[in-house]
Amino acid sequence: MDRGYDDCLYSIEGDRVIKPLQVDESRILLEVKDDANALEFGILAGEVSSSILKKAADYVSEWFDLERDLAPYYGQLDQHDRLSWMTDRYHGLRLMGIPDLFEALCWCVIGQQINLTFAYRLKRRLVESYGSSIEYESKQHYYFPAPERLVNVSVDELRDLQFSRQKAEYIIGIAGQFAKGEMSKEILSAHSNGKQMLKRLLKIRGVGEWTANYVLMKSLKKMNCITYGDTGLQTAVSSVLGLDRKPSRQEIEALFAPFEDWQSYLVIYLWRTLS
C-alpha cells in the first residue's frame, strides 16, 4: 500500500495500517496488520460489538479484495511472453478498493491531469478542510467529507485550496447528485451490467472514460475495466511491449484481450511497474 505518496485517509505505521471507519452509526478506528500467513484486524478506538466486528471484517475483505482467488489470473499471466514475470514479482498483490463511491469519484476528479504528488496534496487539503476526524494517540485520523458538506462549499473556497475551477465545479456537482439521492453506490449497482453502469457514470459532468473505468474497478470491483487514456497505463504498456512511443488503443486492447475477467487486475499490475 505504501507507494511513497501521502495518502490522508489511512496511515501506515510499520507493519500495520490504520483507518477510520464508519459502521452504521458508530465510528471506529480500524487497524489491519500483517500476521505471517494472514491479515489480522482490530478496533483501536470506538465502540466494539459483535455486529461491528463483523462489519469491520467485511470491510477489510472488500478493501483488500480478499475473497478473490487469484490462481486463474496467475495462470493466464504465466502463459504470456512479456508478462509472466509479474506472477512472482507481484505475487499476492490485490486490487485495493475504494469502497466509498463518492470518495472514488472525487479522487478521480482530483487526480485528473496533474501529477500524483500534487493530487494527494489537493486531497489532503479537501479532507482536512471539510472532513471530520477522530483522535488517537494525539493524531487526527480523517474521514472523507460527506457530500452534504461539500455541496455547500463554493467554487472559490476550493480554488483557495488550489483546485482548478473545473475540478471545483465537478466535485460540487457530484456532491449535489449524492446529497439529493440521485446517485449512490446502491443506485449504480442496481444497473443490469457493467456497460449500463459505465453509461450512467459518463452522464456525470467531470466523468469521462478514464474516471468511469477507474471507479468501476476500485469501487464496484468490476473486473474488466481498462483505463484508456491513462498516461500511466500507456507508459507501462509501452515499457512491457518494448515500444519507444505511446501505444495505440488497438495495441492496448490486443494486450488485454487474453485477460478477460482479469483486465482490471492487469491494469493494477501494470501501474505497479511504475512505482
Next chain:
DNA sequence: CCCCAGGGCCATA
C-alpha cells in the same frame, strides 16, 4: 524555460 503528469469539457468545423 520547457514539457507533461494515473483527463475532461467545450468550441469549432
Next chain:
DNA sequence: TATGGCCATGGG
C-alpha cells in the same frame, strides 16, 4: 466524429 485550447501546479 475529430481536433485543439484550456485548466492549476510542481517535478524533471
